[in-house]
Amino acid sequence: MSESLSTDVLIVGGGVAGLWLNARLRRLGYSTLLVDKGVLGGGQSVKSQGIIHGGTKYALSGALTGASEAIADMPRRWREALAGSGELDLSGVRLLSDAHYLWSPGTLTGNLTSFFASKAVRSRVGQVKGGELPPALQNPRFKGKVYRLSELVLDVPSLIQRLAELSGPGLLKAERIEPLRENGELTGLIVDGRSIRAQRIVLTAGAGNAELLSALGLAQPAMQKRPLHMVIVKAPTLKPLYAHCLGGGSKPRITVTSHPAADGEWVWYLGGDLAEAGGVARDEASQIAAAKKELAELVPWIDLSAAKWATLRIDRAEPAQSALARPDNAFLAEQGRLLVGWPTKLALSPDFADRVEAALIRDGIQPQPLTPLPELPRPAITGPFWKGLV
Template sequence: MVTPAGGGAGERIRWPGVVVVGAGVTGLLVTERLRRSGVPVLLVEQRGLGAGQTGHCHGYLHRGYIYRRLGASQQSALAGCADWWGRRLARAGGESFVGGESVIGFTGDEEREETLAAWTSLGMPWKEVRVPGLAGTTGTFAVPEATVSPRAAVRAVAGIAESTPRVHGRAVLPRLSGRTVSELGILTDEGTTTVSAPAYVLAAGLGTPGLLGPWARALGMRTRLSYMLVVRSGRDLPGAFCLPADSAQGLFVASRPAGRDRVYLLSTFVNFWPSAEDEDARRSWLGAAGRVLATHVPALWDDPDARWGLYPAGKIEVDLPDEGGLPEGGVLDVGWDNAVAVLPGKFVLAPLYADRCVERLARLTDLDRLRGPSPVTPEPPIGTYGSGDSSWAAEDWEMTPLFSRAELFDGPGPARRVPAPSQWKEIDRWSA
């Protein structure tokens, strides 16, 4: 880890550039953009690079196929970001890509025809395919939505962050002087470190409401809880597929290689609004997910050798007018003169959010005044996925304990309860 001078209990750091709180995909891309333009960046991260939401997401490079009320501008934004990822990852090489297309299945004729008409009107390509292992659909279609391993993808495009100075700890509510953030407290293993800087970017995922305090409530932020199933199986299923149905029948699935098997990451549209993760929410979610899997993915559900795990995935949303089914995220105006807040959205949209964040920061602060004598030279691609660099956090599926299906779905709660996440797992979360 590269750290600035100090950082222990009671230390005060005066940083000459921008402090970025949160080293998920958006925070890392913001860091890359600022450093390439010569602005010094200090990263504040409680875990490792690419942790939180980035470490638990599916890794879809969405192009808009699953959203029923998608407008042309939204589809263009998604496709533009997916193309950005494709170009950057192609130049970097390595093992970022998991699959080049996804399978979309429909559970009703009306839903299928309406969606195909929307795809056609927007010029989105698709082809009908037969998919062994799926059942109960009125048609399955291959679409060009690629999937990536999030950690490998971020390492490939934002490896510049590895040489960025950073403080390991949890940022707390900033201190204000009028409308200006004057300093930021960071809770480290040694105590509290205080950092002051000309500008700040708050990209801490689930930690963002705590950083904004009463402003979070004014913006209408709220936490939503869902779950992710982790299934290791030797069954041959599509590397990525989706049933974009209602909350009771919908399903997202992406996969990762695991020797001769594959690990499938599955989530549904069922979510909760609790103040904390609890056994009742977990049991309810598992019941709904089990019915969907038994109906539509019997090849996986009936695999006697499959091993199953589960972890919670909290998400921050903002109450804004309907935007065609896309999750709310992006750059928020919090009314501070030198700070920008970024809410997590889809992984694919991170380049767009990073660009908007830097643009808004430039309007608030004279970034030219913060630039050093020369920009950072672009670096070669970082090492291969799984190379063991401790700076980068593991994806959450790699840390999830696995059980038999009966142990996970049918056993009594106290006997088979999957361990609740430690405190750091409640930072920077979002799904898909």
């Protein structure tokens, strides 16, 4: 039996939310230990498009909803961290694009024209033309309009790498996680037979939260999954593009991010409406066919005859909402020493950490003098989402 350990905060789940929280709490002087069953960032984090958006796409329905306002401050906080002057030092994390774009393939419909004219949107959006256009759209056949958003796109594996560095020795690879109860109270977890006591236990394991809650004998908070069926395309003819292509509805018709492969080619990662319910219902071949049709209509000047295609299914794990709606903020529920949460969006990881920090302060949880951690088996770090697919 391994020696028992004690820490101020025990975190389960090594995606961006858990790693960000871990680094933030360490900076505040808490001792922390983050436990993960897989590879760091290997769940939803690496399969995200890496967009740190400020909610402009949520305002497409014409109203600045709770989602767009809650998330509006996130790009600033991430930029400060990337510059090394924010709440975490993320200098060295690879920035794929300093902006994300809104792209209308043809003439803008009336409601979109008024959307861009509204004061709330004007402060975040500016039209670009000519040489300022994203490289993939710099073609004489392109007839649409493009607007630059004050949002950014990150290389998620390099973000995970940096957050893991900021975790110091406090990372532990786990096979089996069980509750540690003393006098009927949850006081920690038993990880592969080793007891770990903590003042607070935070579950931030994305889709894994449901299994962990079940192991703890808890049915709440309930979780929902909103599936996506993303498309990956790799070709020597692709150039960088980071954009929401607007359709007629309130969701982007297609959302494109671009990722550099080791061989010098670009990988496009396609989400948006293409990947939502209609895409989820399609099998891989049908979904690839739908993506080919969309790109043939939207960027017909790009020769994709030598392209490699694949799809990737993702379950976005979130607190249960009525009618599978999208939650507007990071979510945190509490029960004794246990805190359970979902950031709901990569960009909202700082908001999630705010909520945990506020709960610790409210409950008077102070850093305790603790024995330094022994050397522990560390989880590996995720590779890129397209690895082994294209």
